[in-house]
Amino acid sequence: MGRRPRPIELHVLSGRHKRSKREIEARKQAEAALRPAADDLTPPEWLDEAARTVFERVVKAFEAAGVQVLSNADVGVLAVYADATARYAEAARIVQEQGLVLGGKPHPAVRVAELYARIAHQAAGRLGLDPASRAALAKAAGEAAQRDRFSELFEGDDPHAS
Structure with missing residues (x-):
């Protein structure tokens, strides 16, 4: 019997993954869709x-x-x-x-x-x-908060975007 699958966030946090940004985002969306109320x-x-x-x-x-x-x-x-x-x-x-x-x-x-x-x-x-x-x-929550703050500062209203 193999290891239990880990949430994608844990893979990303470990820094030891070989997934593209597109694969990571798709997996996050799939996991979110499966999250019960x-x-x-x-x-x-x-x-x-x-x-x-x-x-x-x-x-x-x-x-x-x-x-x-x-x-x-x-x-x-x-x-x-x-x-x-x-x-x-x-x-x-x-x-x-x-x-x-x-x-x-x-x-x-x-x-x-x-x-x-x-x-x-x-x-x-x-x-x-x-x-x-x-x-x-705690580590995941802290890094998520840092990513959100980064997004607020540097993403979104890009004057050079078309």
Whole structure:
């Protein structure tokens, strides 16, 4: 199985691509056309209260940052992240109260916590919730802002254009 395709912006940011400006622009337009709406970022009914709190906290964090990363298509992955995070917290609380060992054996809640931590970590990476993903988003946003400022200053009203 090959690598997952990366958005064209990441290819451009890396500086290691062999695509023409026309190919890059076509790919940007295709990716924009496939981007789902982000008008229904509500937690699914099946999430319990603790998971709903996590879900809503993540949505609010992205909104507060002014970053349009999440879409309606991400609700499922975000729900998995929220559920796994809430279940991890519950298992961790049990371990804290009852200890790492139960009856001379490792407490079963330790394995449960490990499982949900792994699930939450994987979902977080897909959603851009880990530091590396956020750094890539920040870099892309910063460079996009620089390009927009450059366009304002040097493109557009060209007196020599016909």
